[in-house]
Amino acid sequence: MAEPLADPTGSIHRRSLTAVFGATFFVRFAFGITLAVFASYIVGRWTGLSGSDTAVVGLVSAMAPVGEFTTVLLSGVAADRYGRFPVLFGGMTGAAVLFALVSATRSTVALGAMNFLFGIASGAILASSLAVVADRSGADERGFEMGRFDAMNLFGWLGGFAFGIGVGGAIPVSSLPFIFLLGAAALAVGLALAAVLLRGIPRATLNRGLPVVQVFRSAFRRNVLLVTVPWLVIYMLIGYVLVFLGTAAKGTGISTTYLALAIGGVGAVLVLSQPQFGKAADRYGRMRMMTVGAGGFVALLATGILLLQYGAEPVLLGVAGVSAVAALAYAPAALAALADLALALSRATTMAIYSLTISLGMILGLIVSTQLFDALGNLGLDLFFGAIAGALVLLTAARYVDARRDAAARATTPAQ
Secondary structure, three states: OOEEOOOOOOHHHHHHHHHHHHHHHHHHHHHHHHHHHHHHHHHOOOOOOOHHHHHHHHHHHHHHHHHHHHHHHHHHHHHHHHOHHHHHHHHHHHHHHHHHHHOOOOOHHHHHHHHHHHHHHHHHHHHHHHHHHHHOOOOOOHHHHHHHHHHHHHHHHHHHHHHHHHHHHHOOHHHOHHHHHHHHHHHHHHHHHHHHHHOOOOEEOOOOOOOHHHHHHHHOOHHHHHHHHHHHHHHHHHHHHHHHHHHHHHHHOOOHHHHHHHHHHHHHHHHHHHHHHHHHHHHHOHHHHHHHHHHHHHHHHHHHHHHHHHOOOHHHHHHHHHHHHHHOOHHHHHHHHHHHHOOHHHHHHHHHHHHHHHHHHHHHHHHHHHHHHHHHOHHHHHHHHHHHHHHHHHHHHHHHHHHHHHHHHHHOOOOO
């Protein structure tokens, strides 16, 4: 399916974005369902994971981001040269088939291989989806549209994760293959929804664009990297939390129903907050909102370390809640900034760098955190969280200096 033609009425614009937002939700919902139980499915039990168990789970889980990391730029190039929607639909179809196949095996080798292929499909889905949103939004509304995309992305993750934990907590480990079949069904629904919304939209002949080497050179510019690299360290944290939260909750006796409701509630907050943070990025500037978000992540990490040491003190919980809300400002502003910087003929490849950095973050986060925990216990996790916070501060400062330098340079040009 090629790209829709421009339409003055906005009908194609709205249908294209609705198709992408709907597909994004169901894709992430499927991934969230299965990720909630993946650790327990691999080792065959809910609780009592040893250090060696966590290392195995970390390596198998890391295969998905490895697959995404090694191929997502090629997906971006394909979306630039052959169309956004063929790449999106191909990724969703492949992921649905793979989810169904996972339910048939518990072999760690087979699961690792299929997880690698999941990563390839995930990168194709994300790069093509972000390119569509960037194509269909102007600079003055791009933050809002990226906020809506991120809301569906994160709500899908958290909604699926909550659903997976809730269902997983109610069934024995032997019945976990059912969860993966649910994931395949969710992907099929998303695929069908997108196909219906895009039916009858006229297609344009794509410009095959720049040579691949020139596309990469255009995408990997300094200002692009300063926007995307902070996601690497953010997803080092997110990768660890997503893979082990369900098992950790079981081990500490926290009700899976309570945990599922709490995570689902956070997802509902995201649906409301992300478009508003995107609007704020359109109004007050990308850099300001990115700084607010990075500060929220740093405060949340510091508070998390204190909570581990002193328990659930009301003041610490309040600070953690405020910090978590502030952290949500980062993604819409940074995605809009990345789309602002992307050149038209290499837009999907540039947006793929987002996927590249978050997949690398998942790889490093899973491997580094599990090895540190295996070697040093809770101290290793404290070091891990502290390093992420320090890196975020440095990277945000570097991006701020770069943005100020570019603004000063533009202000002195003859055109201005």
